[in-house]
Amino acid sequence: MLTVRAPATSANLGSGFDVFGVALGTPADVIRVERAPETRITVTGAGSQYIPEDPKQNTVGAVADALDAPAHIKIDKGVRPSSGLGSSAASAAGAAVALNALYDRGLSREELVPIAAEGEALVSGEAHADNVAPSLLGGFTIVTDDSVTQVDTSIPVVACLPETTVSTRDARGVVPESAPLEDVVTTVGNAATLTVGMTRDDPDLVGRGMNDQIVTPHRRALIDGYDRVHEAALEAGATGVTVSGAGPGVLAVCHERDQNAIAGAMIDAFDAAGIESRAYQTHVGEGAQLYRD
Numbered sequence: 125m126l127t128v129r130a131p132a133t134s135a136n137l138g139s140g141f142d143v144f145g146v147a148l149g150t151p152a153d154v155i156r157v158e159r160a161p162e163t164r165i166t167v168t169g170a171g172s173q174y175i176p177e178d179p180k181q182n183t184v185g186a187v188a189d190a191l192d193a194p195a196h197i198k199i200d201k202g203v204r205p206s207s208g209l210g211s212s213a214a215s216a217a218g219a220a221v222a223l224n225a226l227y228d229r230g231l232s233r234e235e236l237v238p239i240a241a242e243g244e245a246l247v248s249g250e251a252h253a254d255n256v257a258p259s260l261l262g263g264f265t266i267v268t269d270d271s272v273t274q275v276d277t278s279i280p281v282v283a284c285l286p287e288t289t290v291s292t293r294d295a296r297g298v299v300p301e302s303a304p305l306e307d308v309v310t311t312v313g314n315a316a317t318l319t320v321g322m323t324r325d326d327p328d329l330v331g332r333g334m335n336d337q338i339v340t341p342h343r344r345a346l347i348d349g350y351d352r353v354h355e356a357a358l359e360a361g362a363t364g365v366t367v368s369g370a371g372p373g374v375l376a377v378c379h380e381r382d383q384n385a386i387a388g389a390m391i392d393a394f395d396a397a398g399i400e401s402r403a404y405q406t407h408v409g410e411g412a413q414l415y416r417d
């Protein structure tokens with residue numbers, strides 16, 4: 125039996141749609157695997173009632189197929205599905221690490237990125253790797269069609285998760301097919317600023333670089349209470365706020381001293397919109413951890 129703790133992630137960070145991602149210190153999925161003649165999946169934990177155990181519909185089934193590694197896979201969900209915190213990706217990344225070790229496939233974490241992304245194709249229609257990459261590698265990741273770049277950082281964040289859900293598939297449906305050059309230029313500048321901020325562990329630069337005029341304006345409308353929460357987090361000291369992944373989670377970057385106030389302000393703002401929520405006060409953290417029982 126092998127056990128992997130695979131972290132939640134936040135993708136996009138505003139200016140890096142389908143490119144940027146960070147691993148979060150909490151929450152995380154725990155995946156346990158043992159060899160079996162055929163893949164069988166059991167799911168417990170947060171939102172498990174909404175997650176199919178059929179290997180053809182679960183992200184870990186796609187990973188087991190891609191690695192030709194049949195197993196009994198137990199998923200204990202810490203990351204609620206349809207959260208914007210990379211729930212489907214955490215399971216896929218955890219299974220990729222676990223099955224790679226269980227069957228001695230010898231693949232590197234980088235080589236596991238496209239394999240874990242097969243699970244994302246199953247649930248959202250596209251094999252975008254911006255959640256699986258940070259869950260596998262930790263820190264801040266930049267994913268392009270043919271490369272993954274990783275930077276270790278420990279920027280403080282607050283990830284606020286309302287009780288509502290948004291499907292990634294639906295949220296991809298509202299993304300415009302083209303954008304004015306002016307907005308693209310601004311977004312490139314912001315993305316570059318954010319990247320430098322990550323390399324310097326500088327929450328002010330990262331926050332400044334999170335602004336996005338292309339995707340986020342269309343997505344915020346899918347999240348009840350978003351505008352209040354965004355404003356409240358900034359007033360409480362966040363250096364940048366945006367939709368986490370496809371939402372409805374909202375990510376605030378900040379200095380550690382402001383974390384508590386920001387978490388409270390975000391919860392209160394969702395509450396004022398009639399929505400219960402919880403806030404994870406955490407840092408950008410490490411990638412999936414493997415434990416041999």
Ligand SMILES: Nc1ncnc2c1ncn2[C@@H]1O[C@H](COP(=O)(O)OP(=O)(O)OP(=O)(O)O)[C@@H](O)[C@H]1O
Nearest residue numbers: 182183206207208209210211212215247292369370
């Ligand atoms: N192992 C799994 N864990 C979580 N969700 C899964 C898993 N396998 C299949 N799913 C399905 O994937 C969907 C959730 O994935 P989705 O990408 O919409 O949310 P998310 O991963 O929380 O969000 P995001 O990618 O925006 O961070 C649900 O329909 C769920 O049933």
Ligand SMILES: N[C@@H](CCO)C(=O)O
Nearest residue numbers: 135142254292369370
């Ligand atoms: N980049 C993807 C991530 C989903 O978590 C999207 O925003 O659709």
